[in-house]
Amino acid sequence: MSDQTMQDFKNLAPSNSQKFTQRLLPLVVFAVVVLMIPMFNPSSLVLTLLNVMGINIVFALSYNMLLGRGGLLSFGHAVYFGLGGYAAVHAMRMIEEASYGDGGFWASYPVFFLPVIGFACGALAGAVIGWPSCRRAGTPFAMISLGVAELIAAAGFMFGSIFGGEEGISGDRMNGPELFGLSLGPISEVYWFIAFWTIVGTFCIYAFTRTPLGKMSEATRDNPERVEFVGYDPQRVRYLVFIFAGGFAGLAGGMAAVQYEIFTPEAVSLAPSGMVLLMAYIGGIRYFAGPIVGAVVLTYMQSMMSDYSEAWLLYLGILFMVVVMFAPGGLAGIVAGLINGMRAEDRNERIGRWLTVSAGGLLAFAGLIVLIEVAVRWSNGYGEVFEPFGMHLPTASALTWALILIPIAAGVGLLRLAMKRKEEGHA
Amino acid sequence: MKLVKSAALAAAIAFVSTAGASAESLKIAFIDPLSGPFGPSGQAGLNEWNYAAAQINAKGGVGGQEVEIIGLDNKVNPKESLVQLQKAIDQGVRFIAQGNGSSVASALIDAIEKHNKRNPGQEVLFINYAAVDPAFTNERCNFWHFRFDADADMKMEAVTDWVKGQDSIKKVYIIGQDYSFGKAVAAAAVKNLGEKRPDIEIVGNELHPLGKVKDFTPYIQKIISSGADAIITGNWGADMVLMIKAAIDSGYKGPILTYYGGSKGAATAMGAAAVGQVKAIVEHNTNLQLSDAQTAYVDGYEAAYPEDNYYYHRIHNAMNMLAMAADKAGSTEPKAIAFALEGMTYEGPTGTLTMREDNHQILQPLFMSTFSDNVTRGVEKLPLGWVSGDADRIEADATRTETTCKMERPS
Amino acid sequence: METIVFSLLNGVIYGLLLFMLSSGLTLIFSMMGVLNFAHASFYMLGAYFAYTISDASSFWLALVFAPILVGLVGAAVERWGLRTVHVNGHVAELLFTFGLAYLIDEVVKIIWGRNAVDYQIPELLDFPLFELFGAQYPAYRIFTLFVALAMLVALWFILNRTRAGLIIQAALSHPHMVGHLGHNVPRIFMTVFGVGCALAGLAGVIGGNYLVTDPAMAVQMGPIVFVVVVVGGLGSLMGAFLAAMLLGLLQTFAVAIDANFADMFGWLGLSPTSEVGRISIASLAPMIPFLMLVLILMVRPRGLLGDREL
Numbered sequence A: 001m002s003d004q005t006m007q008d009f010k011n012l013a014p015s016n017s018q019k020f021t022q023r024l025l026p027l028v029v030f031a032v033v034v035l036m037i038p039m040f041n042p043s044s045l046v047l048t049l050l051n052v053m054g055i056n057i058v059f060a061l062s063y064n065m066l067l068g069r070g071g072l073l074s075f076g077h078a079v080y081f082g083l084g085g086y087a088a089v090h091a092m093r094m095i096e097e098a099s100y101g102d103g104g105f106w107a108s109y110p111v112f113f114l115p116v117i118g119f120a121c122g123a124l125a126g127a128v129i130g131w132p133s134c135r136r137a138g139t140p141f142a143m144i145s146l147g148v149a150e151l152i153a154a155a156g157f158m159f160g161s162i163f164g165g166e167e168g169i170s171g172d173r174m175n176g177p178e179l180f181g182l183s184l185g186p187i188s189e190v191y192w193f194i195a196f197w198t199i200v201g202t203f204c205i206y207a208f209t210r211t212p213l214g215k216m217s218e219a220t221r222d223n224p225e226r227v228e229f230v231g232y233d234p235q236r237v238r239y240l241v242f243i244f245a246g247g248f249a250g251l252a253g254g255m256a257a258v259q260y261e262i263f264t265p266e267a268v269s270l271a272p273s274g275m276v277l278l279m280a281y282i283g284g285i286r287y288f289a290g291p292i293v294g295a296v297v298l299t300y301m302q303s304m305m306s307d308y309s310e311a312w313l314l315y316l317g318i319l320f321m322v323v324v325m326f327a328p329g330g331l332a333g334i335v336a337g338l339i340n341g342m343r344a345e346d347r348n349e350r351i352g353r354w355l356t357v358s359a360g361g362l363l364a365f366a367g368l369i370v371l372i373e374v375a376v377r378w379s380n381g382y383g384e385v386f387e388p389f390g391m392h393l394p395t396a397s398a399l400t401w402a403l404i405l406i407p408i409a410a411g412v413g414l415l416r417l418a419m420k421r422k423e424e425g426h427a
Numbered sequence B: 001m002k003l004v005k006s007a008a009l010a011a012a013i014a015f016v017s018t019a020g021a022s023a024e025s026l027k028i029a030f031i032d033p034l035s036g037p038f039g040p041s042g043q044a045g046l047n048e049w050n051y052a053a054a055q056i057n058a059k060g061g062v063g064g065q066e067v068e069i070i071g072l073d074n075k076v077n078p079k080e081s082l083v084q085l086q087k088a089i090d091q092g093v094r095f096i097a098q099g100n101g102s103s104v105a106s107a108l109i110d111a112i113e114k115h116n117k118r119n120p121g122q123e124v125l126f127i128n129y130a131a132v133d134p135a136f137t138n139e140r141c142n143f144w145h146f147r148f149d150a151d152a153d154m155k156m157e158a159v160t161d162w163v164k165g166q167d168s169i170k171k172v173y174i175i176g177q178d179y180s181f182g183k184a185v186a187a188a189a190v191k192n193l194g195e196k197r198p199d200i201e202i203v204g205n206e207l208h209p210l211g212k213v214k215d216f217t218p219y220i221q222k223i224i225s226s227g228a229d230a231i232i233t234g235n236w237g238a239d240m241v242l243m244i245k246a247a248i249d250s251g252y253k254g255p256i257l258t259y260y261g262g263s264k265g266a267a268t269a270m271g272a273a274a275v276g277q278v279k280a281i282v283e284h285n286t287n288l289q290l291s292d293a294q295t296a297y298v299d300g301y302e303a304a305y306p307e308d309n310y311y312y313h314r315i316h317n318a319m320n321m322l323a324m325a326a327d328k329a330g331s332t333e334p335k336a337i338a339f340a341l342e343g344m345t346y347e348g349p350t351g352t353l354t355m356r357e358d359n360h361q362i363l364q365p366l367f368m369s370t371f372s373d374n375v376t377r378g379v380e381k382l383p384l385g386w387v388s389g390d391a392d393r394i395e396a397d398a399t400r401t402e403t404t405c406k407m408e409r410p411s
Numbered sequence C: 001m002e003t004i005v006f007s008l009l010n011g012v013i014y015g016l017l018l019f020m021l022s023s024g025l026t027l028i029f030s031m032m033g034v035l036n037f038a039h040a041s042f043y044m045l046g047a048y049f050a051y052t053i054s055d056a057s058s059f060w061l062a063l064v065f066a067p068i069l070v071g072l073v074g075a076a077v078e079r080w081g082l083r084t085v086h087v088n089g090h091v092a093e094l095l096f097t098f099g100l101a102y103l104i105d106e107v108v109k110i111i112w113g114r115n116a117v118d119y120q121i122p123e124l125l126d127f128p129l130f131e132l133f134g135a136q137y138p139a140y141r142i143f144t145l146f147v148a149l150a151m152l153v154a155l156w157f158i159l160n161r162t163r164a165g166l167i168i169q170a171a172l173s174h175p176h177m178v179g180h181l182g183h184n185v186p187r188i189f190m191t192v193f194g195v196g197c198a199l200a201g202l203a204g205v206i207g208g209n210y211l212v213t214d215p216a217m218a219v220q221m222g223p224i225v226f227v228v229v230v231v232g233g234l235g236s237l238m239g240a241f242l243a244a245m246l247l248g249l250l251q252t253f254a255v256a257i258d259a260n261f262a263d264m265f266g267w268l269g270l271s272p273t274s275e276v277g278r279i280s281i282a283s284l285a286p287m288i289p290f291l292m293l294v295l296i297l298m299v300r301p302r303g304l305l306g307d308r309e310l
Helices: A004-014 A016-040 A042-069 A079-101 A111-133 A138-158 A187-210 A212-220 A226-229 A236-258 A272-284 A290-307 A310-326 A332-344 A347-380 A400-424 B003-012 B038-059 B078-090 B102-118 B152-164 B180-196 B216-224 B237-251 B266-270 B294-306 B313-329 B336-342 C002-031 C039-056 C061-084 C090-112 C139-159 C162-175 C173-182 C185-210 C217-230 C237-256 C261-270 C280-299
Strands: B026-032 B067-073 B095-098 B125-128 B145-146 B171-177 B201-208 B230-233 B256-258 B278-280 B345-349 B351-355 B366-372 B385-387 C128-132 C134-136
Touching: A016 A187, A042 A079, A042 A187, A042 A212, A042 A236, A042 A272, A042 A290, A042 B026, A042 B078, A042 C261, A079 A111, A079 A138, A079 A236, A079 A272, A111 A138, A111 A236, A138 A272, A138 C217, A187 A212, A187 A236, A187 B180, A212 A226, A226 A236, A272 A310, A272 A332, A272 C090, A272 C185, A290 A310, A290 A332, A290 B067, A310 A347, A310 B266, A310 C090, A310 C280, A332 A347, A332 B266, A347 A400, A347 B102, A347 C090, B026 B078, B026 B102, B038 B102, B038 B294, B038 B313, B067 B078, B067 C280, B078 B095, B078 C217, B095 B201, B102 C217, B125 B336, B152 B256, B152 B278, B152 B313, B171 B180, B171 B216, B171 C217, B180 B201, B180 B230, B180 C162, B201 B216, B216 B237, B216 C002, B216 C237, B230 B237, B237 B266, B266 C134, B266 C173, B294 C002, B313 B336, B313 B351, C002 C139, C002 C162, C002 C185, C002 C217, C002 C237, C039 C061, C039 C090, C039 C185, C039 C217, C061 C090, C061 C185, C090 C217, C128 C139, C134 C139, C139 C162, C139 C185, C139 C237, C162 C173, C162 C261, C173 C280, C217 C237, C217 C280, C237 C280
Parallel strands: B026 B067, B026 B095, B095 B125, B125 B145, B171 B201, B171 B230, B230 B256, B256 B278
Antiparallel strands: B278 B366, B345 B351, B366 B385, C128 C134
8 A cells, every 4th residue: 555655656746748848848938939029020119018028027926926935915025126226227327437437347247237236136125124024924024015115115215325316316228348249229139138137037936936945935825834843934934035036026126227227216116016916916826927927918008008098097906806806816827727627528518608707708898998988088078988989979878878788787697697507517 | 838828928919019190290299197196287288288289280280290299108107108208209209298207307318318329310309398307407408308397496596586575574484395306495495595585584494205294284383383474395296285284274374385386186175275375486377467369278278178277388388489490490300400499589478488508498487376266267167266466477587597507419 | 382282282183083094994904804905995985975975965964974875885895895805815805905995096086086176174163263372273173083082982882882892892802703603794794894994984074174185095094094003903992092192193293303313313423414314303204104013013013902913
């Protein structure tokens, strides 16, 4: 009998081919996609968006080291992003001064490696702030992070020599020694810089989850008492994870310093901390790729959706609420559920249910869009009228309300039907 | 496996297409907040730009081209503004207008300077209509930046010029928000009062954190017990409104001299109790006795946007000076327009305006307006509005400040 | 002398307003473990409801009905929102309320516009009550004081002298035991959440016209409510009361102090012209709550009078 258990354990370990498809392959595909994008000759707006996405991917992944992997809900992660970024901009200025001045260490430091400075400073800030905040997980941790974030945000406006006051501090990335033939002037060259660091950051954060510390961080999240029994100190595990998370956030800050060439105190405030929380959670905190998905989707929404609707914040809020209430696995969880479902035995039944759910969801959402767009125009009071697909939908028309109420009612009905069927299926 | 999907999503972004507009129009990208807490002031600015464009188009446009305004939402975030700037440049926009937040203006000035240096022949011009940090026309001045609003120091020159004529003011209390702008206002007030009215005693000079104070009563009682006859403040938004409300509730009777008393939403929040005490330094108010053409212009605006009041007169000035510059240069190239704008004078509804050649700062008459209930034109659908008398006019030349700018011009 | 009197008076009134705002959250948090991020949004809803009602009828009707309406909205949120999320744990609940705060903000902007609304103090109370050292004291502030005290007494009475109150008290400290005793715990939760929100709504009715009623009011008050609840401690209304008073007094007294860091630490060689030396105590006043929050959580995680740790 004992032999059999031994064998079972052995079978549980992933085979080499599984290791390859699950661990190495996604990263290779990711890298290939990143390398191929410039071949499509994207416009500089697309490149800028991609760069911002790269920064946010690393930032959201570093946040998920805390929330997803460590179970630590932080409301002040932008502090480390901001401090790392500020350090990088200060370094960028020193490079500029040194290259036109007396030389020295900074004259030979390439701008390309500024994210390293960001990492060091983010990790240092994590080490200082993390020491008092990591004693407890859960709500106390969340509250301390909120308090610290408020304090640092206030300090951001008070200490002009570090944060540069309201205007922040700016530098020029086209100084110091060039690496890989990149002057970093045009946005297409910055793309390679961001691509390099996005891949490095993603790889390192993934590698971190495979280390004993990464594993212990998950164990501490699930059951700190047991971790203590096994002989680890949960407080210390949290503290170390916190330092690394701060470091990678600082790395993202260093990338942002080169991309934007400016940092303002707004970067350490509560707003970006909330945004990274939304990115990680909407993407899916239980999956490594979740924050990547979230960063891509939310960056796109933030920069492009405001062109289509001034109520984009409301849509973002609704998306977040829907994810929290009905899809705790986030967008990545939905995709994973679909893939697993395709392999399950009751495939046809599931597909039927998905179709009902998506039809219901789309219908309800369409009705909601009409409601929101009409309401926003009514609220502005400029007499503007919502006109989708050549239709004319003023506030007082019956057609408008039909287009709002019927899809919502039908959508909710379909969703309830799908829910009922699922319950019956379980019973 | 999961990485693959996100990568596919990233690739999908590459198919994003940008909307193209007709080639003949002259496009101005308006990069300001259009959503979130600062949305209202950005939206009001966008409305006025759109109205100014419609008016100038009716007169033949700028340099024969029709003006088109493209509103881009920057969420008052400097980084997001740079993304939106890139969006504008990709759409072929050569003129950027912005005003809310010196942090954003600073990022844009920097980015536009670098863009123009790195992309010769595709220069972009920055029209700043409300970001008032003096640095932009002093140590950080830049050929591609033109400011159509008076900067913080110039407004303080005007405020102190007005105080000079008020013999009853003997003690002044200065209060502001604890960040670069609040500090600049306080420093300018101390310096100017010392020069113009050395007899005035500055009984308090205080900074409070930005946007964090809920109850201003303790500050106000400090002010009242100091015996101040006037308060000078650069506060804006909730910090200004809460302070004014607390001052009036506590029975403070003297004038409150503000920069932003006339901003959107303030009149409603302050209410009738603030009448007569709150003053704001502006380049225009709707109760000024001006030409019929100007009255018609304001009427037209308020008819087109009944939820808004005419406020940013400088947008009207900027649009007209842009048209004049295009005519003078015979071109709508930003570089040619920039050279034409330098030193240009414009006979506007409120008087003569000059764009200084040495630092690209507009000189215009300013008015000390008083919040009043005896008005022909109210704001925010209230019977309250802003008025100013003959003594409240400060001539353009009196607001001139020394500049440290060393303008570098392109060849 | 006058500084002390004024600071005392203002500190107490500000503290009472904070207490009104946070007492509901203390109830909710102690019982359900939900640190409701949207609590300040219910405060904002209270102010807006009161504005609409007092516009149509009178302030006094608004004083009664606006909190009830807010309570109903709160109960509905618990019934159809929080309860669904409850199975996913406290972090999910916290995030739910985080998103809710976001949504309420946006919806308020659509319904009432993005600028401040003209929510006025009732004429009956719009006069200076007395004059002290040259500064007038508005009657409405004293009215605020009485409403807060009345609420405190009523809350104390309900919790300690009625059957429902006893059950709630029991559920505060031993939620599972109450369930075992056969009480409908989900319904108690819904009621408490509704009542907690109604209390925030009442604070909104009172505070909305004394401060400003605009869509930013929730964001401004949000974090400070947490500070009161956390510093006061779990399960203790008295703690919340103490914490609110302490915060109110500390903040107002700090404003009254004219010293700066250089005056205090000059003996260490800190120059008054340096960046650190120039920071004055008054300018730090609004930072005090957050400093307190961090310190309390580090030193005494159960808060001032809490009966258990967070």
